[in-house]
Amino acid sequence: MAKKKEKKAGKRMTKKQLAEKLVDFFQAKPDEILTLKYIFSELRLTTHPLKMLCIDILSELQLDDYIVEVDKGKYRLNRRGKELVGTFHRKSNGKNSFTPEDGGESIFIAERNSAHAMNNDKVRIAFYAKRKSRDAEGEVIEIIERANDTFVGTLEVTKGYAFLVTENRTLANDIFIPKEKLKGGKTGDKAIVKVVEWPDKAKNPIGQVIDILGKAGDNTTEMHAILAEFGLPYVYPKAVETAAEKIPAEISQEDIANREDFRKVTTFTIDPKDAKDFDDALSIRPLKDGLWEVGVHIADVTHYVKEGGIIDREAEKRATSVYLVDRTIPMLPERLSNFICSLRPDEEKLTYSVIFDITEKGEVKKSRVVHTVIKSDRRFTYEEAQDVIETGKGDYNEEILALDKIAKALREKRFNSGAINFDRYEVKFDIDENGKPLGVFFKVSKDANKLIEEFMLLANRTVAEKIGKVPKNKKAKVLPYRIHDLPDPEKLDNLAQFIARFGYKIRTSGTKTDVSKSINHLLDDIQGKKEENLIETVSIRAMQKARYSTFNIGHYGLAFEYYTHFTSPIRRFPDMMVHRLVSKYLEGGRSVSETKYEALCEHSSEMEQIAANAERASVKYKQVEFMMDKIGQTYDGVISGVTEWGLYVELNENKCEGMIPVRDLDDDYYEFDEKNYCLRGRRKNRTYSLGDAITIKVARANLEKKQLDFALVD
Known part of the structure; x- marks a missing residue:
């Protein structure tokens, strides 16, 4: 038969x-x-x-x-096809691919030809001869370098062995763990597992437990799991903390003797109410009518952290503090970040400062970069400083109002030069002592925030100009700059087409300033409109990402020719590098190795991106946790993303985002139109476009996958 x-x-x-x-x-x-x-x-x-x-x-x-x-x-x-070296990308659906390291199109690698390579491994492949109208294909013949052999997941332990069940989108198979490699792990524990081998004929990789994070679902366990997933540290090395404990907090007379003394000048900090690491303070005193001396004082971290020492090496590796929803994972040990270096009120502190003689119209008459000693008179929260700005009353009201006036003038100048005004709110959670989200609120940037922002921008820009701006025939000394490239022309065109349907226009050609001014004009026009958040999101996507580099191309978004990071050395390693180099150069030191510092810039940019991804994952986790008890409830939202696998919807009330899978849109066969950000029904021609208002019902909340599924309400 x-x-x-x-x-x-x-x-x-x-x-x-x-x-x-x-x-x-x-x-x-x-x-x-x-x-x-x-x-x-x-x-x-x-x-x-x-x-x-x-x-x-x-x-x-x-x-x-x-x-x-x-x-x-x-x-x-035909195996005479050339061999290529590049990166292997594993997908849990078996659609693996390979990207050649010298560029070129990606090549499909079937699972049977993958030699069990893991995601992002550096591999050598044999390239099958390409056939007409078929995708290029290849086979892994050597794994040159493993990218990542540790995975985070939940243990399932049986009598003789165990498995790590991962939510990793790159691994189709669970990891097999022999009983003796469990490190005491039990069913339901979140663990970090290292893959030790993946035999040719075996379906599952074999691993061993590196660390048990705790019970799945426990808040600290889940936050540590997010950090581990992104390869970020979740504990501080004991040896580094011990080294920090040995650093004396007292300031010697010798330390003070070589510095400008600002202890008697009115000085204060303005920070978020839950901040402990105050790394910047402002001082102000009148010089003559309409002219003020303003000091931007930054914690002198590198006075305490010696280059090449154990604390410095740890800071370099981390490159940044990580801010999850409910905690900060500091770059430096807490003794330094929250105590010795933190510019706390009524305590003498060593600082590295940029001092300006500046008019009320924001014109800088003179500036200098000097080591100083300060004593902060008051610690303001943003809310307290905002209250002084709004009422004109309160502690140091005259000083705060003068700073506010100068900041507004600086801001106006910046926008006139073509800086782009992305003024986004942040979604924050009210969290109880167990980490459970009780509610959502939106953090909006007000005048007090903008005051601090303008003076930090001015200090960063001034430091960059001091080192980078040299006479035409001279070569500037090596410095890490914060650079931001022009928008991608293709993405700008797409943005122009997208906003046209809402009746808006932008310039996609002309001078840098023409383009940025027209983007600002657009951002002003959409203020308060229902499409505001959406168009702002699409506009941000058209922008390049800012990064660190020793090759200065200026900062497009800020409209600065020279810009660096100097003002946050407690939480960013590039600022520590800049502090050291500026000190060296101002004392007449020679330029450092471009290659070495460019590598450090690349590492810092990469770690910044990873930290941002981990932060987003923690927000996503809290959003799902917050919506867990709201299954079946109906909400109004807006389509915030369109992909071939479904529609992302952001809820108006709490900004939580979930997805309507395309398989649930069962009234038609929907096709993805990438250019127009929409899904279109083949038969009835119904479209779901980015920015459309939509009503949904909460269908599923999967904490493991940090995923909310919505269903359409007709």
Whole structure:
């Protein structure tokens, strides 16, 4: 019976189907010579038409250089295709790919040809000869360097062995763990597991437990799991903390003697109410009518952290503090970040400062970068400083109002020069002592925030100019800059097309300032409109990412020709590098190695991106946790993302984001239109576009996957 069926199926085989079968057949036997007779028999090509069709396809595959005829009627896969080195990308759906390191299009790697390479491994592949109208394919022949061999997941322990069940989108199979490699882990524990081997014939990789994070679902466990997932540290090394404990907090007379003394000048900090690491303070005193001396004082971290020491090496590795929803993972040990270096009120502190003689119109008459000693008179929260700005009353009201006036003038100048005004709110959670989210609120940037921002920007820019701005025939000394490239022209065109449907326009050509001014004009026009958040999101996507580099190209978003990071050395390693180099250069020191510092800049940019991704994951986790008890409830939202697998919807009330899977849009067959950010029904032509208002019901909340699923309410 079965044989008859096979014949029937054979008769109905199209040329395309048979070609695919032949390709798979040759790939499954890459080193064998296959005779015609063997091919007919294995593929059960029993009828004359099928055999003729097969010979026809074989000659086409030969013409395409896909196979070679080694002898009359004997064929072999063409393995003369070149070998390439690059990065392997594993997908849990088996659609693995390879990106050559010298660029070029990505190459499909079937699971059977992956040699169990892991995601982001550096591999060498044999490139199969490309066939017309088919994707390029290859086979991993060597794993040169493992990218990541640790995974985070939940343990499932049975009598003789265990598995780590991961939510990792790159791993299709759970990790097998022998009983003796469990490190005491039990079912339901979150653990970090290292893959030690993946035997050729084995379906699952074999691993061993590196660390048990705690019970799945426990808040600290989950936050540590997010950090571990991104390869970020979740505990502070004991040896580094011990080194920090040995640093004396007292300031010696010798320390003070070599510094400008600002202890008697009115000085204060303005920070978020929950901040402990105050790394900047402002001092102000009148010089003469309309002219003020303003000091931007930054914690002198590098006075305490010696280059190349154990604390410095740890800071370099981390490169940044990480801010999750409910905690900060500091770059420096807490003794330094919250105590010795923190510019706390009524305590003498060592600082590195930029001092300005500046008019009320924001014109800088003079500036200098000097080591100082300060004593902060008051610690303001943003809310307290805002209250002084709004009422004109309160502590140091005259000083705060003067700073506010100067900051507003600086801000106006910046926008007139073409700086881009992305003024976004942040979503924050009210969290109880167990980390459970009780509610959502939005953090909006007000005048007090903008006051601090303007003076930090001015200090960063001034420091960059002091080192970078040199006479035409001189070469500037090496410094890490904060750079931001022009928007991608193609993305700008897409943005212009997208906003046109809402009736807006932007310039996509002309001078830098023309383009940025038209983007600002757009951002002003959408203020308070229902499409505001959406257009702002799409506009941000059109921008490049800011990063660190020793090659200065200026900062497009801020409209500065020279810009660096100097003002946050407690939480950013680039600022520590800048402090050291500026001190060295102002004392007449020689320029440092460009190669060394460019590598440090690349590392810092990469760690900044990873930290941002971890922060987003923690917000996502809290959003899902917050919505857990709201299954079945209905909300109004807006389509915030469109992909081929579904619609992302952001809820108006609490800004939580979830997805309507495309499979649940079952009234039609929907196709993804990438250019117009929409899904379009093939038969009824109904479209779901980015920015559309939509009503949803909360369908599922999966904490493990940090995923909310919504269902459409008609």
